[in-house]
């Protein structure tokens with residue numbers, strides 16, 4: 001019932017299954033990102049920016065970088081495909097506006113550090129935004145995606161390759177490396193050759209460090 005002028009409803013059961021499994025993999029990938037981000041916001045609540053500024057900074061930096069990768073994948077690849085596979089296009093407009101709003105907070109956070117009075121509050125509010133956004137995606141958008149509304153195999157391939165590129169660009173470890181380093185103790189040791197994630201420890205090697213020096217102009221209302 002949810003088919004908008006689907007181009008070719010072929011009877012090839014195999015092809016249909018392939019398409020639907022690519023769609024499931026995409027949804028699973030996005031949900032895994034959501035889960036990780038939600039956990040990061042929860043972990044942040046247990047930290048005290050005054051007592052442990054390094055851990056706070058590291059957690060925020062890594063979380064922002066991961067959210068940026070996720071948002072870019074959605075905006076560049078997934079949302080355009082989803083638009084053609086969904087009944088309620090207003091959902092897509094709302095999601096894009098929510099991304100824009102979240103980015104304002106992300107940019108503010110990049111210019112702040114744990115010493116800033118509003119650092120924790122800004123990150124917390126970002127978490128609330130993200131939680132709301134995730135509910136809409138998982139509760140509405142993902143459920144409405146028609147199996148044949150897009151070439152999900154191509155979308156999955158594009159998302160996978162873009163993801164690798166973006167994670168490398170941001171110095172984030174690939175999933176396999178991340179789980180390796182978690183099982184190896186997760187205290188600053190990471191595989192040689194991987195671009196260094198700013199997430200563990202050192203507060204001086206942040207990828208977006210340049211924006212910090214201009215923070216005073218923007219963090220006063």
Ligand SMILES: [Fe+2]
Pocket residue numbers: 030034070074134137
């Ligand atoms: Fe998402």
Ligand SMILES: [Fe+2]
Pocket residue numbers: 071074095099133137
């Ligand atoms: Fe999103």
